[in-house]
Amino acid sequence: MPRTSLPICQTPHRLLLVDDDALIRETLGEFLQSEGFQVVPAFNGENAEALLQEAKPPFDLVMPGKTGMDVLRTALQINPSCTVLVVSGFGSVREANEAMDLGAYGMVNKPFHLDQLRNILRRLMERVALLEERDRLRAEVAALQGRVELLEATKGRMEMLAQRFSPAPENRDGFLEGLERLADLRTRGLLSDAEYEAAKRGHLAKWRE
Numbered sequence: 001m002p003r004t005s006l007p008i009c010q011t012p013h014r015l016l017l018v019d020d021d022a023l024i025r026e027t028l029g030e031f032l033q034s035e036g037f038q039v040v041p042a043f044n045g046e047n048a049e050a051l052l053q054e055a056k057p058p059f060d061l062v063m064p065g066k067t068g069m070d071v072l073r074t075a076l077q078i079n080p081s082c083t084v085l086v087v088s089g090f091g092s093v094r095e096a097n098e099a100m101d102l103g104a105y106g107m108v109n110k111p112f113h114l115d116q117l118r119n120i121l122r123r124l125m126e127r128v129a130l131l132e133e134r135d136r137l138r139a140e141v142a143a144l145q146g147r148v149e150l151l152e153a154t155k156g157r158m159e160m161l162a163q164r165f166s167p168a169p170e171n172r173d174g175f176l177e178g179l180e181r182l183a184d185l186r187t188r189g190l191l192s193d194a195e196y197e198a199a200k201r202g203h204l205a206k207w208r209e
Contacts, residue, residue, distance in 0.1 A: 014040060016040050016042060025041045031112075035121060049071060063084075083127055086099045086104050183196070
């Protein structure tokens with residue numbers, strides 16, 4: 001079967017590989033590195049949880065053993081967007097359901113079939129890419145919302161300034177006085193140049209009515 005290439009990332013994803021078998025850690029770690037991951041090994045659950053707590057930024061990929069439910073919980077508690085793939089030597093429907101209920105992406109069984117594992121990793125990387133795109137879009141939406149709120153607040157302030165410094169039409173003698181008051185506020189630093197120009201336009205528009 002031809003090799004299935006994984007998507008190429010500009011920055012390799014850091015993957016925490018947890019297994020108490022040194023040979024598995026070494027061979028699987030080398031395979032994952034050849035597929036473009038930056039692999040950090042852990043020899044048991046406690047070691048893995050310590051690495052998860054210390055990681056900055058947090059791991060976004062974790063592969064714990066079948067007894068690594070505590071690792072799974074810790075990984076998702078630290079980073080809810082973390083993708084966890086449980087590795088089991090004795091896969092069962094009960095274990096798979098338990099892992100999925102806790103938030104795991106899925107389970108892969110030993111012994112590994114490399115092409116099958118590559119396909120799983122491809123789907124895993126597609127999920128990671130979607131989560132990253134979701135988080136990026138959320139950040140952009142939040143930034144845009146902040147800009148909209150700022151613009152609305154500025155618009156409201158300009159309208160209030162225009163009303164405050166534009167006398168009623170019947171009091172035409174106050175026109176120049178209003179302009180002078182706006183200029184004075186700008187001179188004292190209470191109005192920016194942009195705010196001054198906007199307020200002046202509103203003032204002029206009032207007198208043209």
